[in-house]
Amino acid sequence: MDDNDFRAWAHRAADWSADYLETVAERPVRAQTQPGDVLKQLPPHPPHDAEPMEAIFADLDRIILPGMTHWQHPRFFAYFPANSSPPSVVAEYVTAAMAAQCMLWQTSPAATELETRVLDWLRQMIGLGDGFAGVIQDSASGATLAALLTARERALGFEGNAQGLAAHAPVRVYASPQAHSSINKAVRIAGIGDANLVNVPMRGPHGSMDVEALERAIMEDRAAGFIPAAIVACLGSTSIGACDDIEAVFEVARRHGLYLHVDAAWAGSAMICPEFRDLMRGAEHADSFVFNPHKWLFTNFDCTAHFVKDPKALTDTLGLRPAYLRTLGRDGLVDYNEWSVPLGRRFRALKLWFVIRSYGVETLRTMIRRHVAWSQELAAQIDAHPDFELVSQPVLSLFTFRYAPAGARDIDALNARLLERINNDGRIYLTQTQHEGRFVIRFQVGQTSTSREDVQMAWSVIHELARGLE
Ligand SMILES: *Cc1c(COP(=O)(O)O)cnc(C)c1O
Secondary structure (H helix, E strand, C coil): CCHHHHHHHHHHHHHHHHHHHHHHHHCCCCCCCCCCCCHHHCCCCCCCCCCCHHHHHHHHHHHHHHHCCCCCCCCECCCCCCCCCHHHHHHHHHHHHHCCCCCCCCCCHHHHHHHHHHHHHHHHHCCCCCCCEEEEECCHHHHHHHHHHHHHHHHCCCCHHHHCHHHCCCEEEEECCCCCHHHHHHHHHCCCCHHHEEECCECCCCCCECHHHHHHHHHHHHHCCCEEEEEEEEECCCCCCCECCHHHHHHHHHHHCCEEEEECCCHHHHHHCHHHHHHHCCHHHCCEEEECHHHHCCCCCCCEEEEECCHHHHHHHHCCCCHHHCCCCCCCCCCHHHHCCCCCCCCCHHHHHHHHHHHCHHHHHHHHHHHHHHHHHHHHHHHHCCCEEEEEEEECCEEEEEECCCCCCCHHHHHHHHHHHHHHHCCCECEEEEECCEEEEEEECCCCCCCHHHHHHHHHHHHHHHHCCC
């Protein structure tokens, strides 16, 4: 592809993208393909000779598009949002064109300094208090891993990295059963082990970690020779949006000298609205706080905001400075690779900068407020219907419900069939979770192009498809 071809195809890609977003609402939300449908259309061997771009683009439409689940569809109500927006897409394009590695200050000073600045904007936007420094991580999972590695090292006097873990008693991490699987994964990768992730009981099924049980567990562990290191508090669990009382959890962390990490991966974006900040009361005391602008802040994946109180503890844990990575003659510069697991880093701050500037904070707030209001309106309608029950109350824009008509017997199976029917229908997309041993359907609103009508249409689809079920 020469420079002229590149210009033409780049324009074509821009048109393709605009057409796609304009018409995505006409497609089924969840891919309606069977396993292997796409694979069997792909040649088993790579092409020996160049193929024309025209043919590649044609196959994009013919083979790939039908096999996509459309995350930017206005009636995507499944999982959590991974929303995007036109300014974010434009910035991603520019980022791809520059294709810079942003691992050291020197490898792109603007990338480092913009990251420092926009992360501080984000910190102010969510009202986190000024004792934190921010870094962009690839995912909340990556941020939580970095946090638990730091907590582990802090608990071991920064000797774990040098000596390995065998030289020490087991390190313990505490979280509620609502904690995300990324905490389990981090505990594994950090060499802490599943057995040392302590499950702290909750106060009530929708509530928060029982802090008295938490404190007892820490004291018993210490007496038994373990090394209690960290507590992970959740702000908006994936299953039902459960929130720990961060203030109360912090009191325990403080009394016992534990590291406190707050996982607000989804709910954190909503903290830009001051009226929702009750949920994060106490977060300013945390050692680290993570949320994903790539979920609910209109910014393409990947973009995780990771705030830390003590960046030195993080860089003492993850920073390595081999001779070939020195910025000669300049000490005291921020080299963000020392803040995360991978060395190489994309220029991810640019899309945040585009998004925040092109909407402005007040419009971003309005978009999130609407999602919450439309979701809560639907929850009230479902609650009022005799054949449906609201299982968990809305936390921001997330709630769970089930179809439970009078006289129905196996309600779990009935709801599994309803969900299957809904997703095969294609007008909306919902997913399930298990709550107190029951199969329940989750509903969340968070797409950039979703309107109140889309949410109301979801209710008529659910209704219509439930009625035909036996
Ligand atoms: C989505 C989510 C995660 C994982 O986020 P990634 O960025 O995909 O790693 C972790 N915790 C919670 C509460 C989440 O909602």
